[in-house]
Amino acid sequence: xxxxxxxxxxxxxxxxxxxxxxxxxxxxxxxxxxxxxxxxxxxxxxxxxxxxxxxxxxxxxxxxxxxxxxxxxxxxxxxxxxxxxxxxxxxxxxxxxxxxxxx
Numbered sequence: 860x861x862x863x864x865x866x867x868x869x870x871x872x873x874x875x876x877x878x879x880x881x882x883x884x885x886x887x888x889x890x891x892x893x894x895x896x897x898x899x900x901x902x903x904x905x906x907x908x909x910x911x912x913x914x915x916x917x918x919x920x921x922x923x924x925x926x927x928x929x930x931x932x933x934x935x936x937x938x939x940x941x942x943x944x945x946x947x948x949x950x951x952x953x954x955x956x957x958x959x960x961x962x
Contacts, residue, residue: 887903898915
């Protein structure tokens with residue numbers, strides 16, 4: 860379903876992470892999928908063995924972040940963090956993946 864609001868939420872999340880260009884260049888992000896209130900994408904190899912990230916907008920205008928390891932056999936949640944404000948997205952992403960988005 861292509862809801863205009865979901866595109867807006869996904870676009871806003873990407874902007875808050877520093878923009879699509881830096882996100883792709885620094886982390887190898889690809890396979891972007893968005894829902895009504897969330898964005899999920901795949902990232903490249905990293906020290907924490909996270910390969911998918913899901914960021915969801917919560918009703919209280921904060922985000923929930925999930926860092927996942929997805930293989931053919933199973934999905935493992937490496938970390939799940941609730942109550943994340945927009946200015947905390949990048950530091951939490953960097954801490955949980957070991958990858959930097961900004962210099």
